[in-house]
Amino acid sequence: MxxxxxxxxxxxxxxxxxxxxENNVVFERVVDDFLTWVDHPTLDRAEIRAILADVERANAAAHGYGSRVFLRSLGECFEHLRERPATDTERRGIEELATALVEHRxxxxxxxxxxxxxxxxxxxxxxxxxxxxxxxxxxxxxxxxxxxxxxxxxxxxxxxxxxxxxxxxxxxxxxxxxxxxxxxxxxxxxxxxxxxxxxxxxxxxxxxxxxxxxxxxxxxxxxxxxxxxxxxxx
Known part of the structure; x- marks a missing residue:
């Protein structure tokens, strides 16, 4: 003293x-899984992460915070990268990636x-x-x-x-x-x-x-x- x-x-x-x-470490684990799942043919992980951050920034300003807004950001980032709407199967895939957010203790x-x-x-x-x-x-x-x-x-x-x-x-x-x-x-x-x-x-x-x-x-x-x-x- x-x-x-x-x-x-x-x-x-x-x-x-x-x-x-701890909170954000769980989100970052989901982001890491998302980056692997997307597997973009030309952009590396850092470039995709930067795009996701821009999407998150816009959604935080418009919709606030939390798992549902984060899930929305993942979907919008995916559609931006693919330059088309996500299919039902792809949307389910994104939701499955984010399951850890709901189950996290x-x-x-x-x-x-x-x-x-x-x-x-x-x-x-x-x-x-x-x-x-x-x-x-x-x-x-x-x-x-x-x-x-x-x-x-x-x-x-x-x-x-x-x-x-x-x-x-x-x-x-x-x-x-x-x-x-x-x-x-x-x-x-x-x-x-x-x-x-x-x-x-x-x-x-x-x-x-x-x-x-x-x-x-x-x-x-x-x-x-x-x-x-x-x-x-x-």
Missing amino acids: RGVTRRYGQVLVFDADDTLW VELMPGVAEALVDLAGRHELLLLTKGEREEQQRKLDASDLLHHFTAAHIVPEKNADTYRWLANAHGFDPSRGWMIGNSPRSDILPARAAGMNAVFIPNENTWVLEHDELDRGDEGVLHLAVFPDLLRHF
Whole structure:
């Protein structure tokens, strides 16, 4: 603990996917299977992956997030590559590739359950996740973590207005709030824009659309290696 100041009485707001439990790694396994299945005659895997990312970006803006939107993106990417509509057989093939998304069990990050028990004794804990409501709720229920949080919110998008709304809804000064997550784009940057502090815990499997540059000189952002490191600061 030497050289580290532990804070008390803070409002800690936690991201869910890829912060409390693994998520995107399952999507990436499906993408890897999709790239093999497509087997394009002229484009390599990296080129197909870039096309899929463009399709995902457009669909996220128009339709949000989650397995159903991801499945839609796979289908649209396939049709773009083949330059024709997918057949019924091909659509079933794509759906079979994505079966793992539905069957995937929630796998908590190491130390999450134990750390939340400790943190809940000193701070108010909130949960903020984005995505398709039913799908996110299923994961929240399966995690067996909800009892640690004062409230859990599922929102369609995370931006600065979302964090301003959260602080207002729960009546806390943004300067006393900390957004804890793995996504620069959805967790760290918009929270900072709303006047909150943030804790960045990187995940090597973070979705490419969640990447963004962080200012290492920003003193309002803590950079930690793993989730249990929170206990040294809070």
